[in-house]
Amino acid sequence: MSSTYQKIKGRGSFSNPANRFDKIDFIPDEEFYKDETKPKTEFFKDTAKTIIAYNSSPDINFEASINPYRGCEHGCVYCYARPNHEHLGLSAGLDFETKIFVKENAPELLKKELSSKKWKPQTIAMSGVTDCYQPCEKHFEITRRCLEILNEFSNPVGIVTKNHMVTRDIDILKELAEINAAVVMISITTLDSTLARLMEPRTSQPELRLKAIKQLTENGIPVGVLVAPVIPGLTDHEIPQIIEKAVEAGAKYAGYVMLRLPFGVKDIFTNWLEQHYPGKKSKVLNRVMSVRDGKLYVPEFFNRQKGEGIFAEQVAKMFEIACRKNGIDKNRVNLSTDKFNNPYKKQLELF
Secondary structure, three states: OOOOOOOOOOOOOOOEOOOOOOOOOEOOOHHHHOHHHOOOOEEEEOOOOOOEEEOOOOOOOOOEEEOOEEOOOOOOOOOOOHHHHHHHOOOOOHHHHHEEEEOOOHHHHHHHHHHOOOOOOOOEEEOOOOOOOOOOHHHHOHHHHHHHHHHHHOOOEEEEEOOHHHHHHHHHHHHHHOOOOEEEEEEOOOOOHHHHHHHOOOOOOHHHHHHHHHHHHHOOOOEEEEEEEEOOOOOHHHHHHHHHHHHHHOOOEEEEEEOOOOOOHHHHHHHHHHHHOOOOHHHHHHHHHHOOOOOOOOOOOOHHHHOOOHHHHHHHHHHHHHHHHOOOOOOOOOOOOOOOOOOOHHHHHOO
16 A cells, blocks of 8 residues: 555545546545545435335345435445445545435335335335445434335334434334334444444444444334454454344344455455554455455355355354354344335325
């Protein structure tokens, strides 16, 4: 890594690496790092035409999802969604965490799509790509408004987040949970607050995520913990303790996902290691390659989620034992669409 790069407080990436479609690199100079010129977060209106996205991936346990935002202020250095910004002509680096596209019409689109005769009631995942409770949600409240629509239709929802802000919407989630139509998975990568601050700069600290599990559980909302991503050689050893602490807080379910480094994320993550953990860089990258068939990323289904090889098997075994030890190994999420109801059906029939 060039010595030109410097750490930027509150940001996961240090620069804007080349977009794989244009190959134009932004190499910051010293002026860039002065306080008055540090990158500020900007918000842009995303004029989406639809809000429910569908996937047919066999290694993902949902078909329909909602992502109120494109880009994510959390700035997690390892985020597999970063390359999506390249399709907007932007970089997977700082652009991803400082240029956020806001789907302001998401609730209206959701109401329209759930009202359609084509809609087949099913669980909708929120945060399938970027976190629906990233900091700007406090202002825009798009996630909350979408939850209000889902509650009107009694349509089940599964949320994945790293932010304690999810507890703001306990009132809605509690109503959905009463008809078995809500589950929240709190993502915890590490319990080390220092590491979390460097690796996931604008997420809630680990202790706050554990508090979120406790608060949601106390209000009758099913909660699980997602150990994601598992970073071989850096955080994999924490799996038993993460699950233990999460279960103590009330988690009933658990899952894990191996670190994924598609496209430019490989360089962003490698540069981050060199800046913050140079002594562990070789070990971590070698371990990542050991679970990815000698590469830093393998896109094949199933392999991309869990990896393969001896270290991947060790992680799987560690996770299995931790779940069994804490009594949640047989628990499965099974939400219901039985109460689905279109409250606008009669109005639509008038036209």
